[in-house]
Amino acid sequence: xxxxxxxxxxxxxxxxxxxxxxxxxxxxxxxxxxxxxxxxxxxxxxxxxxxxxxxxxxxxxxxxxxxxxxxxxxxxxxxxxxxxxxxxxxxxxxxxxxxxxxxxxxxxxxxxxxxxxxxxxxxxxxxxxxxxxxxxxxxxxxxxxxxxxxxxxxxxxxxxxxxxxxxxxxxxxxxxxxxxxxxxxxxxxxxxxxxxxxxxxxxxxxxxxxxxxxxxxxxxxxxxxxxxxxxxxxxxxxxxxxxxxxxxxxxxxxxxxxxxxxxxxxxxxxxxxxxxxxxxxxxxxxxxxxxxxxxxxxxxxxxxxxxxxxxxxxxxxxxxxxxxxxxxxxxxxxxxxxxxxxxxxxxxxxxxxxxxxxxxxxxxxxxxxxxxxxxxxxxxxxx
Numbered sequence: 001x002x003x004x005x006x007x008x009x010x011x012x013x014x015x016x017x018x019x020x021x022x023x024x025x026x027x028x029x030x031x032x033x034x035x036x037x038x039x040x041x042x043x044x045x046x047x048x049x050x051x052x053x054x055x056x057x058x059x060x061x062x063x064x065x066x067x068x069x070x071x072x073x074x075x076x077x078x079x080x081x082x083x084x085x086x087x088x089x090x091x092x093x094x095x096x097x098x099x100x101x102x103x104x105x106x107x108x109x110x111x112x113x114x115x116x117x118x119x120x121x122x123x124x125x126x127x128x129x130x131x132x133x134x135x136x137x138x139x140x141x142x143x144x145x146x147x148x149x150x151x152x153x154x155x156x157x158x159x160x161x162x163x164x165x166x167x168x169x170x171x172x173x174x175x176x177x178x179x180x181x182x183x184x185x186x187x188x189x190x191x192x193x194x195x196x197x198x199x200x201x202x203x204x205x206x207x208x209x210x211x212x213x214x215x216x217x218x219x220x221x222x223x224x225x226x227x228x229x230x231x232x233x234x235x236x237x238x239x240x241x242x243x244x245x246x247x248x249x250x251x252x253x254x255x256x257x258x259x260x261x262x263x264x265x266x267x268x269x270x271x272x273x274x275x276x277x278x279x280x281x282x283x284x285x286x287x288x289x290x291x292x293x294x295x296x297x298x299x300x301x302x303x304x305x306x307x308x309x310x311x312x313x314x315x316x317x318x319x320x321x322x323x324x325x326x327x328x329x330x331x332x333x334x335x336x337x338x339x340x341x342x343x344x345x346x347x348x349x350x351x352x353x354x355x356x357x358x359x360x361x362x363x364x365x366x367x368x369x370x371x372x373x374x375x376x377x378x379x380x381x382x383x
Contacts, residue, residue, distance in 0.1 A: 006058030008041040018298035078269040083280040087287040104266030106305040110231035111262040111328035119248040142226040152216040152228035155208035164347040171195030173256025183338020188368040196364040232324040236300035251323035262331040303328040
């Protein structure tokens with residue numbers, strides 16, 4: 001029989017074909033075959049929710065952690081304990097267990113780190129920044145000396161949806177969080193205030209880009225951006241498609257005292273699939289040594305479900321690879337403890353107030369105190 005595999009990444013240029021070839025290895029390891037179902041990245045959550053709500057959808061899905069939480073809550077997913085029995089899973093799989101039952105297996109973890117073009121930094125005579133102040137200085141020099149975009153992160157006003165997560169580079173990076181381990185909301189803490197004040201400094205310095213993520217990613221690949229907050233997939237795109245020397249692509253920790261955040265993707269099985277057992281066979285194969293090695297070759301340096309290393313050849317060709325594996329070992333999830341299903345609503349309220357800091361010069365302390373009240377009202381009402 002044929003299993004359907006639903007993923008937005010099948011549409012990624014170059015990398016998508018590599019990922020598909022990796023999972024197609026299941027064809028040779030079993031008597032079943034696989035067929036891809038493609039979803040645009042901006043539509044996959046809504047489309048899958050509609051399909052699964054109607055008892056339909058692909059047999060196997062590859063989804064982000066926020067979507068995973070909602071699917072568990074809706075009873076859309078099949079338990080997977082027996083599918084991964086004996087597998088040497090690492091800590092990227094921890095979030096796939098809810099109330100003692102495993103519903104997800106890590107597909108990829110995408111940590112954000114500071115990606116930089118060492119050729120441009122060397123030409124401009126600047127060091128890799130380790131503080132926000134140094135980031136501003138280095139970005140300005142790159143622009144003034146070389147005429148490139150010094151720092152390629154889209155402004156919060158350009159890409160507000162992305163900043164529902166991206167703010168965590170700076171708040172997590174200064175020791176902040178939006179709730180404690182018991183689920184108590186902690187918006188207006190000194191650490192979060194400091195993180196927002198840093199974003200204000202960066203915004204006022206004018207180093208954010210006026211272009212969107214995909215435009216900046218392409219510009220980095222062509223050697224027109226010096227530094228950018230990126231995931232390993234962005235580095236791989238630059239390596240595969242860019243006009244720059246892959247040896248110039250390097251990665252460093254964020255210029256903050258503490259680590260930032262990651263995006264986590266899980267492999268899950270549709271509980272309504274007519275091929276549940278065969279779908280679980282696919283998951284079992286994926287976490288074998290063979291499956292993980294095939295996925296590693298296509299994934300670049302994203303942390304996977306097991307600690308399968310990058311090959312010596314890939315590491316030699318891509319100096320950034322080992323760095324992303326290291327960064328991914330200590331970044332945090334963007335899901336708010338105790339309020340995972342409300343994370344997007346909560347962050348939308350918070351970012352509304354952060355916008356006031358950026359645009360209207362409202363003090364960060366005042367803005368986050370107001371955001372604390374709004375979030376308390378939201379979670380207290382149960383909406």
